[in-house]
Amino acid sequence: MVYKKRLDNRKADETRLVEAKVGVIKRADGSAYFKFGNTWAYAAVYGPRNLYPRFLQDPSKGILRCNYNMMPFSSRGERVRPGGSRRAKEISMVTEKALLPVLDLNEYPNSVVDVFIELPETEAGSRTAGINAASMALADAGLLMKDLICSVSVGRVDDKLLVDLDYLEESYEDGPVADVPIAFLPKSGRIALLQMDGLVSKEQLAKLIEMGREACKKIYDVQKKALKDKYKVAGDIDG
Amino acid sequence: MLQGDKMSKLLVKDKEVVVPGEILAEGMDNLPGVGTYRDENEIVAGRLGLTYIDGRTIKLIPLSGKYTPKRNDVIICKVIDINFSGWRVDTNSAYSAMLSMKDATSAYIQKGADLTQYYNLGEYIVANVTNVTSQKLVDITMKGPGLHKLKGGRIISVSPYKVPRIIGKQGSMVSMLKKATNCRIIVGQNGLVWIEGEPDKELLVEKTIRKIEEESHLAGLTDRIQRFLEKETNIKLG
Numbered sequence: 323m324v325y326k327k328r329l330d331n332r333k334a335d336e337t338r339l340v341e342a343k344v345g346v347i348k349r350a351d352g353s354a355y356f357k358f359g360n361t362w363a364y365a366a367v368y369g370p371r372n373l374y375p376r377f378l379q380d381p382s383k384g385i386l387r388c389n390y391n392m393m394p395f396s397s398r399g400e401r402v403r404p405g406g407s408r409r410a411k412e413i414s415m416v417t418e419k420a421l422l423p424v425l426d427l428n429e430y431p432n433s434v435v436d437v438f439i440e441l442p443e444t445e446a447g448s449r450t451a452g453i454n455a456a457s458m459a460l461a462d463a464g465l466l467m468k469d470l471i472c473s474v475s476v477g478r479v480d481d482k483l484l485v486d487l488d489y490l491e492e493s494y495e496d497g498p499v500a501d502v503p504i505a506f507l508p509k510s511g512r513i514a515l516l517q518m519d520g521l522v523s524k525e526q527l528a529k530l531i532e533m534g535r536e537a538c539k540k541i542y543d544v545q546k547k548a549l550k551d552k553y554k555v556a557g558d559i560d561g
Numbered sequence: 562m563l564q565g566d567k568m569s570k571l572l573v574k575d576k577e578v579v580v581p582g583e584i585l586a587e588g589m590d591n592l593p594g595v596g597t598y599r600d601e602n603e604i605v606a607g608r609l610g611l612t613y614i615d616g617r618t619i620k621l622i623p624l625s626g627k628y629t630p631k632r633n634d635v636i637i638c639k640v641i642d643i644n645f646s647g648w649r650v651d652t653n654s655a656y657s658a659m660l661s662m663k664d665a666t667s668a669y670i671q672k673g674a675d676l677t678q679y680y681n682l683g684e685y686i687v688a689n690v691t692n693v694t695s696q697k698l699v700d701i702t703m704k705g706p707g708l709h710k711l712k713g714g715r716i717i718s719v720s721p722y723k724v725p726r727i728i729g730k731q732g733s734m735v736s737m738l739k740k741a742t743n744c745r746i747i748v749g750q751n752g753l754v755w756i757e758g759e760p761d762k763e764l765l766v767e768k769t770i771r772k773i774e775e776e777s778h779l780a781g782l783t784d785r786i787q788r789f790l791e792k793e794t795n796i797k798l799g
Contacts, residue, residue: 353625370627372656381696382716384655424581425608429629431696433655461581461609464626468598468607469582509582509605546580553578553624 324481325497327489336538337474337486338447343453344462352463354548356455358486360445365455366438367463370427370548373434384427388418388437390452396444398489413449414439418516420453420473420505426466435465446489447475450503453515458545462552470545471514472538473505476530478522483530485537502527504534508542511535575614578624579606584621596621628654628721628751630699634690635708637716637749638701639679648680650688650701651752653718658699660688665703685711685755688745707747714745714757717767719774721752726777727770734773734783741790741798742766765793 326412328334338359347353350366358364373379390413392402417439427435439452450473457471477487480497492501500520507514513531522530569588573579585597586604593599598607598617610621630652638650638658647661662670666679680686687708688701702708719727727748728735739746744758744766756766763769769786776782788799 352625355657372655373658430655433697462625464609464623466596466608467581468605470580507582509584509600546583549580550578553611 325482325494328482329486332486334482335485335533335536338488339541339561340485340541340544342458342502342544344458344548344552349543350459350463350485351467352459352461354455354458354462356451356458356545358447358451359488360443361447361451362441362443363448363451363455364440364442365452365458365459366440367435367459367465368438369435369463370430370433370465371436373432376432379432382428383429384430384433384435386418386422386425386427386435386437387457388421388439389416390414390417390439390441390449392441392444392448396441413452416515416517417449417453417456421456421471423512424457424468424471424507425460429466435460435463445527446487446501447503449473450475450505452547453505453531454541458549459497461549469507470510470542471505472508472541473503473515474537474541475501475503475536477501477520477536478526478530482534483526485533500526502530502534504531504538506538508536508538571614571619573612573619575612577612578610579611579612579621579798581606582616582659585612590617594620596623623722625720625722628652630654630656630658630690630693630697631750632690632693634750635687635753636690637685637687637711637747637753637755638751640682640684640686640726642780643676643682645678648676650686652699652701653721653749653753656697656699658688658690658701660686660701660703663690664701667704680710685753687711687749687755711747711755711757714755715763715767717754717756717770719752719754719770721750721774723774723777724748724752725752726782727741727773729783734786737783737787738766738769739796741794754799765790 341357344354347366352367355364390410394402394404453473453501478500479491479494498521500522502518505515569590570684571586574583584603596608610623613620630684638652641651642649650658652658689705691702692700742762744762747755749758754781
């Protein structure tokens, strides 16, 4: 069987329904959620704040700590065991590396900015949703940032090149599948994250990156609107 | 306008909310101010904020964020540690501050004296920031008018960027609050507010401050708050 039409009738370059909101966690210094269809990521930012143990402190700049966590009931399969796993640790690390190129923490020596990404519901593409939410939450926390970060997963199912694979596409069994999570700096178009799992040719990958770039433009608009909506009324400030 | 600046273009209005990475202006005619940076031909927002166009300079006014200690700020802090040379206090920011013995009180402190009798752990003080280093080592002093230990009352926390609104023009807002509720109120630049008075009045002050925080962007804030306080207290103000 050849994969011709997407299972949920989307176009090849169409993402799942995207939704975002800023300022959803009151006690955090910055927060946001971001949804790709049924994948739902919350991000909460705390800091800059005191960093202990002391040996972790960097006197030249503040550090960023990310924590990716799937909630026990979030997956469609087995219950996810709470606490860190090898996978969560890796995703926390790549999230951190994806966000660092835009963050300027030079003003905050010896301190830390903590980002907690919690996923109440997941159906593929969770790290990209987490990065999108985290970048909005960091902006909401008032940190100095060169740019936002937009992220989407692209991939290949059988011979089709697709944007924003869902769970059923990622686990397609009748042909080769590749999943390529990717993140961009929307202004400069530079890449902040690029991972790959599966089989793709060089030409396909080049094409996928371009498809991701296009999809990220739409995601950027959603992020921008969500941030402005929270502060919209602030625009009427007088004197 | 100078010749050759035909290409220069301002892309935002004054007092518009912008997100990091948003292009504010093109061309070399405008200058990047606080919170923005220049990327070749463009001026770009370096944080989330409100644009403020000051002649040729484009600045960003922050809308959110934590407090960063600044020199000469009057802040409310909590004593968290005591060591040989003085007290360490929490400033509601990423950095704690040091209150050295000579800045703590005008009284003579004998060598080996029990420092807790001056300021004990967990107590709140109003202090003035005397110095902030590049590594964000903060020194504070208790010597100055209005600087003292806080006894009783309650502390609430607000966004440090809303503090000017709570104080009002020449302190108009806070003095109105004081008059209406008969509470003693101290607003620290770091976003901590101390309130002391009748318990129900303390709660009214807190409620009013939350209202100010929420509506700080809307025009006619002082009038609205005045009407609110008059209704709550039945005291004629102004």
